[in-house]
Amino acid sequence: MKNCFEWESKLQSFAALVVWLVLCYYFEPWMVPVGGLLFFLKQYAIKGLAGPQPVPWDETADSDLDDDDDEEKEKEEKKSLKERLQAIQEVTQGVQNAIGRIASLLESIKNTFNFTVPYLSWIAIVLLVLAAVVLYFLPMRYLLMLWGLNKFFRRILRPHSVPNNEVLDLLSRIPDDEMLLDYKDLKLLANTETERRRDPKKKQKAS
Template identity: 45%
Template sequence: MSYLLFLFVVWNFELYMVPLALLLLLAWNYFLIVSGKDNRQHDTVVEDMLEDEEEEDDRDDKDSEKKGFINRLYAIQEVCVTVQNILDEIASFGERIKNTFNWTVPFLSWLAIVALSVFTVILYFIPLRYIVLVWGINKFTKKIRNPYAIDNNELLDFLSRVPSDVQVMQYHELKQDSTHSPSKRKKNNPP
């Protein structure tokens, strides 16, 4: 059923329908408020929510007093490590994108140029509706065609092969210092 619904919506959907639907929703709510037919009671709902939050805060205060200082410290450390790891992943992702456009690995940058050129030509000559239809048909029939296939994202696979700034520094070739070469030491020091 969802497959048929997807095909129907994509085939009949136009981009201008999104703002039009939002405009109609706003106009409908405006006419309900102006005519006085709006039966929602915002004030009582908000007051009930505030009272519930105050009761939860009181319970949380009592529970937090029971917890020891050490447990809080461990929890804070875990949260800090998690946040640091997430920020590291985000920074690494941004560095990989930057390094793609900085030609850090020329082969991958050329591959990106070819892929973007092909994608641009496809988008120019094939309407977006057909592209979304092909994508949807592929998505819905993937498990039927190959039930043991592993899902992957080609863009993330590509970016995983581009080195981040840390990896560029780690794999950077070291320059050999000519003053410390073993052959010169042998020449300077008589046996």
């Protein structure tokens, strides 16, 4: 998909653009289950043309399981305990980072509706109103076609532009709960320091 958007192969990108526009224009929701039925029909036709299987599935599965077990034992013997622990730590760190990003994003969305940053919340309100008006007057298929045209022609019309997501950019400017706690702590410390400067007696007692 990225190669199609970057027009590395003009023929491939043009074909992908045409396919996208045709799919968006003629797509109907009932086509999704019909597509699943077509996959079943294809596999059924292949099995019918191939004829009966010479080996029962159970025997094949058992032999495959035995081979897989032998291969897995060999691989496990080759891996050292240190490598396993390192792999587990990397996976755990990746999962924690992903959960942290998702939690931060959800907290930013919550703070958007809480008017934590008022002018950003008002921008979000205006964008929602505009989105509602556009969705009311324009069918979804035309919006998808326009989105596809923008993605495909961005490389041609704006070759030096950096692709970004405006919604995520807006949410990135709204603090999450951890940022708000840090801000409140800093504000409390600043107020305490200001009071100490104003009242030197409190400063002497504190010392």
